[in-house]
Amino acid sequence: MKALIRAAFLLFSVLFAGVSMAQHEGHDHGSDDASHQATEAVEAAEHAAHDGHATEKFNPGEMIMGHVTDEHGWHLWGHTSIPLPIIIYNTERGLSLFSSAHFDHGHKTYAGYFLHEGKILATDAPDGTDVHHATENEALTAATWDVSITKNVLGMLVSIALMLIIFLSVAAGYRKRGVGAPKGLQSFIEPIILFVRDDVAKANIGPKYERFMPFLLTVFFFILINNLMGLIPIFPFGANVSGSISVTFALAAITFVLTLIHGNRHYWGHIIAMPGVPKPVLLILTPVEILGVFLRPAILMIRLFANITAGHIIVLSFFALIFIFGEINAGLGWGVSVFSLAFTIFMSMLELLVAFIQAFVFTFLSAMYLGAAIEEPHHH
Amino acid sequence: MAGRGTSDASEYLRYTGLGLTMVGIILVSTYLGWWLDGLLNWKLPLLTIVFALLGIAGAMLHLFKETGRRR
Numbered sequence: 416m417k418a419l420i421r422a423a424f425l426l427f428s429v430l431f432a433g434v435s436m437a438q439h440e441g442h443d444h445g446s447d448d449a450s451h452q453a454t455e456a457v458e459a460a461e462h463a464a465h466d467g468h469a470t471e472k473f474n475p476g477e478m479i480m481g482h483v484t485d486e487h488g489w490h491l492w493g494h495t496s497i498p499l500p501i502i503i504y505n506t507e508r509g510l511s512l513f514s515s516a517h518f519d520h521g522h523k524t525y526a527g528y529f530l531h532e533g534k535i536l537a538t539d540a541p542d543g544t545d546v547h548h549a550t551e552n553e554a555l556t557a558a559t560w561d562v563s564i565t566k567n568v569l570g571m572l573v574s575i576a577l578m579l580i581i582f583l584s585v586a587a588g589y590r591k592r593g594v595g596a597p598k599g600l601q602s603f604i605e606p607i608i609l610f611v612r613d614d615v616a617k618a619n620i621g622p623k624y625e626r627f628m629p630f631l632l633t634v635f636f637f638i639l640i641n642n643l644m645g646l647i648p649i650f651p652f653g654a655n656v657s658g659s660i661s662v663t664f665a666l667a668a669i670t671f672v673l674t675l676i677h678g679n680r681h682y683w684g685h686i687i688a689m690p691g692v693p694k695p696v697l698l699i700l701t702p703v704e705i706l707g708v709f710l711r712p713a714i715l716m717i718r719l720f721a722n723i724t725a726g727h728i729i730v731l732s733f734f735a736l737i738f739i740f741g742e743i744n745a746g747l748g749w750g751v752s753v754f755s756l757a758f759t760i761f762m763s764m765l766e767l768l769v770a771f772i773q774a775f776v777f778t779f780l781s782a783m784y785l786g787a788a789i790e791e792p793h794h795h
Numbered sequence: 796m797a798g799r800g801t802s803d804a805s806e807y808l809r810y811t812g813l814g815l816t817m818v819g820i821i822l823v824s825t826y827l828g829w830w831l832d833g834l835l836n837w838k839l840p841l842l843t844i845v846f847a848l849l850g851i852a853g854a855m856l857h858l859f860k861e862t863g864r865r866r
Binding site for chain 1: 808811823849856
């Protein structure tokens with residue numbers, strides 16, 4: 416177990432480095448005007464090539480980010496994608512509800528909106544205008560609230576349905592058989608539930624662990640199932656739900672709010688004024704500890720996001736290699752594909768492990784923070 | 796499933812966020828100093844330096860507190 420954990424940690428650091436670089440590249444994209452104009456020129460050229468049915472240059476960055484980030488509509492292959500409902504509330508225009516197919520893969524305007532790099536922008540251009548001729552109405556964009564059912568939202572709904580199917584059947588099993596020998600799915604899930612109870616909740620929270628069990632179990636299985644679903648590349652799986660920073664933000668925020676609510680006098684006493692520490696040192700320590708209260712959930716958020724997204728990026732990079740070499744020479748592409756496939760299989764095996772470890776780490780650390788918040792003082 | 800193996804795991808897990816928290820403390824305090832320097836508009840970025848050093852001291856204190864004897 417020790418060796419396993421150590422290996423896993425090594426992996427985390429490697430993966431973390433990878434994703435921070437990828438993020439950096441993504442941010443640089445629109446930062447300065449020159450590069451922005453250059454990108455626009457490239458886009459226009461690509462568009463022209465596309466219209467003329469000329470061969471498109473393979474763009475690995477675009478392919479990878481397209482798979483890893485959220486989108487309006489679910490891309491399947493080539494130019495085939497499943498349209499998803501667009502739900503927009505605009506404080507000026509009111510509610511709009513239509514299918515993402517109207518955007519024609521982001522090429523056309525509809526109902527006064529268009530897609531630009533995955534974001535919905537408002538415009539005054541009439542329906543069906545080419546996006547390259549549509550200008551953004553910035554005031555209206557600022558008044559726009561996009562609550563669409565996106566790829567990630569749909570993926571999350573599927574995972575919730577899956578969780579309901581699993582756990583309602585497990586619950587039915589207990590209702591029927593009581594605490595006797597479990598059967599079927601129940602016997603697979605029971606050890607995991609006991610693992611979360613004994614090694615996560617009891618170990619970190621102590622005798623009052625029971626009231627946090629619903630939260631810890633839900634978080635654990637939600638992350639685990641979404642991690643595993645993200646590894647299956649076929650619709651309706653494969654959305655990068657647990658690798659979406661919005662999702663991990665929400666999960667970490669729940670842990671954060673719970674520690675704030677349940678934090679007792681002892682917990683806050685140790686943060687505001689650590690007993691046994693001289694006053695001048697407290698001048699530095701107290702701000703640091705208050706900062707720590709916010710930093711801990713922030714790190715919880717980043718860790719899950721970075722590890723899962725990095726896993727997706729690595730697998731997609733191996734696939735991108737095939738096409739990069741294939742553009743040089745078709746035979747070379749075929750040759751590389753053998754190695755790419757082998758590495759992808761290896762990485763997928765590793766990701767299976769990471770899927771479990773990350774769910775465990777998130778739940779374990781949440782339990783640890785909750786345990787620290789409700790800990791009663793020891794009387795010496 | 797409870798066993799000695801998992802207590803080893805928790806020993807490691809307890810400190811997983813420590814490195815990042817220390818970096819976070821230094822970054823936030825340095826940023827704070829830099830922001831305050833922007834308000835002061837002095838030639839010497841004194842507060843950036845002072846707050847960065849305070850951040851490093853704070854990170855070390857945090858390390859001591861977290862790795863010290865458990866209460």
